[in-house]
């Protein structure tokens with residue numbers, strides 16, 4: 001498979017990004033993905049500025065390859081972290097859960113390549129207008145905070161609407177998904193859930209096992225009432241949240257009910273009370289592999305699928 005212009009422009013070997021998963025995507029995972037030829041991405045999530053600076057510095061020690069930082073725009077520390085990007089010379093920033101507009105001139109002037117995650121054509125156009133380098137079009141099959149559209153419909157509409165490279169995300173976990181994304185017009189892919197299986201991914205073993213055990217309908221979306229729909233693996237917490245979401249509970253109480261649940265899943269492995277974010281592709285993720293094995297597998301599988309598709313011509 002040709003690595004394409006995105007990989008070339010970013011100085012990576014393969015057009016594979018690792019999703020910026022809050023609480024999960026740390027320097028160890030990002031460096032392992034970058035060392036394997038993909039683009040590793042550290043997630044800032046809701047972490048404070050010192051933690052994020054520390055992870056960036058750690059990643060620089062673990063890899064000489066390019067890596068990125070994902071900024072979750074709802075974070076109370078987003079402003080400080082936006083400046084850290086510049087101070088630490090981070091080459092690539094991806095953003096999620098909001099509009100990155102207010103940081104675009106700061107980052108562009110510093111030569112940072114900004115790649116917002118967009119859930120719709122409207123946000124893709126906004127990103128293009130404000131000077132994004134590319135966009136990640138993320139469909140609702142993905143884990144965590146999601147938009148309304150599915151990858152199958154979002155990616156081609158974003159590709160038609162803007163002139164920037166498009167990276168597809170949401171529901172992609174193997175070579176078939178990569179081939180499909182390329183068919184839809186994307187030039188690269190971002191995978192989150194598949195990297196939960198990585199040896200270098202520092203999550204509690206209960207989290208990894210939940211992903212391995214998940215089937216096609218293992219996930220559910222909650223949080224629509226507060227305007228932040230989130231996909232996670234069905235468990236007691238998701239069921240309870242889903243039940244109280246549409247009672248007369250106040251917004252504050254609902255927020256309070258969900259607070260700290262991702263940490264409970266990632267760090268404590270609390271199967272009942274934690275929030276185990278994962279995409280619909282969890283049903284396709286069945287075994288632990290190193291990041292190098294995952295990326296080699298993905299590329300080999302994509303090559304095979306694309307080769308098979310070429311037989312269509314005959």
Ligand code: TUI
Pocket residue numbers: 022045072074095096097098099117118119123138143144145146147228230277
């Ligand atoms: O950001 C993600 N995935 C995430 S963030 C996260 S932490 C969190 N936890 C609870 C509630 C909210 C966040 C866990 N997973 N993916 C990228 C993504 N961005 N998906 C959708 C969007 C998005 C949504 C709305 C991007 C822009 C947007 O704009 C809305 C606005 O009004 O600005």
